Amino acid sequence: xxxxxxxxxxxxxxxxxxxxxxxxxxxxxxxxxxxxxxxxxxxxxxxxxxxxxxxxxxxxxxxxxxxxxxxxxxxxxxxxxxxxxxxxxxxxxxxxxxxxxxxxxxxxxxxxxxxxxxxxxxxxxxxxxxxxxxxxxxxxxxxxxxxxxxxxxxxxxxxxxxxxxxxxxxxxxxxxxxxx
Numbered sequence: 001x002x003x004x005x006x007x008x009x010x011x012x013x014x015x016x017x018x019x020x021x022x023x024x025x026x027x028x029x030x031x032x033x034x035x036x037x038x039x040x041x042x043x044x045x046x047x048x049x050x051x052x053x054x055x056x057x058x059x060x061x062x063x064x065x066x067x068x069x070x071x072x073x074x075x076x077x078x079x080x081x082x083x084x085x086x087x088x089x090x091x092x093x094x095x096x097x098x099x100x101x102x103x104x105x106x107x108x109x110x111x112x113x114x115x116x117x118x119x120x121x122x123x124x125x126x127x128x129x130x131x132x133x134x135x136x137x138x139x140x141x142x143x144x145x146x147x148x149x150x151x152x153x154x155x156x157x158x159x160x161x162x163x164x165x166x167x168x169x170x171x172x173x174x175x176x177x178x179x180x
Contacts, residue, residue, distance in 0.1 A: 051102030
């Protein structure tokens with residue numbers, strides 16, 4: 001029973017380590033290319049400003065997905081004229097596109113951005129996650145994610161090495177008993 005639990009723990013640890021490393025690689029490549037992370041047809045990002053508060057707080061993670069059409073009151077992520085990603089609510093739908101505005105903003109984006117075309121929209125926000133405030137820490141200290149993932153990975157590697165050493169010692173002891 002204990003041996004089975006150890007094997008299951010080892011497998012889960014290796015899977016978690018692999019997932020963490022893959023997540024860091026995907027996240028790093030997305031940041032390098034100035035694009036949101038996309039996994040299984042969903043995008044995710046950290047919200048950098050408070051323009052959508054109180055609905056979406058600075059530091060929240062958002063998950064969003066591309067749709068064929070968007071409606072008034074949809075919260076969307078779009079790429080603006082300066083190549084930045086903006087998370088705002090659609091307040092008006094026009095024939096040529098949309099007018100958006102942050103919930104905490106006094107004015108719409110029309111003055112600065114004009115009409116937001118469908119092709120500029122990356123997707124509609126489908127879920128919002130506080131993630132225990134991790135997003136705020138990452139915004140304030142960008143290298144924190146790398147340090148945390150490295151720390152967790154190091155702990156998992158040490159646990160695996162200890163288990164391997166124990167297994168090798170046990171096999172050596174069994175071999176010595178056979179020869180006696």
